[in-house]
Amino acid sequence: MKAACQLLGISPRRLSNYLKNNESSFANEQASTIKGYKIIKIDSVKRNGKALEVTNICTNKVTKYSSVSSASEAIGISLASIYTYLRRKRISPYKNTYLFK
Numbered sequence: 001m002k003a004a005c006q007l008l009g010i011s012p013r014r015l016s017n018y019l020k021n022n023e024s025s026f027a028n029e030q031a032s033t034i035k036g037y038k039i040i041k042i043d044s045v046k047r048n049g050k051a052l053e054v055t056n057i058c059t060n061k062v063t064k065y066s067s068v069s070s071a072s073e074a075i076g077i078s079l080a081s082i083y084t085y086l087r088r089k090r091i092s093p094y095k096n097t098y099l100f101k
Contacts, residue, residue, distance in 0.1 A: 001016075008034060008037060010034070010035070015034075018034055019039070022039070050067065051065065051066055052067065052100060052101070053100070054075060054098055054100055055100075056097060056098060057098070057099060058097055068082055068083065068086075071100075077094070077098070081094070082094075085100055086100055
């Protein structure tokens with residue numbers, strides 16, 4: 001979104017409003033333009049998350065996740081708990097089971 005705004009020379013708010021107001025035209029595959037560019041909304045964009053390595057010390061299994069949120073979902077720990085663990089730079093295992101890097 002940021003790169004699109006810079007390319008078009010418009011504010012993020014303007015682009016966001018444009019996308020919201022023209023949502024029905026995306027479903028109909030009609031060409032929408034802004035400053036002469038065709039605007040196409042992409043629903044699934046991979047976000048740049050921080051990769052996380054989780055080690056289960058009970059099984060010695062190391063798993064790499066593409067983001068903290070995906071690790072949170074996979075192991076059933078709240079996102080806030082993992083962020084707090086990382087922010088406080090803990091070295092002891094979380095709940096005596098998981099190490100995060």
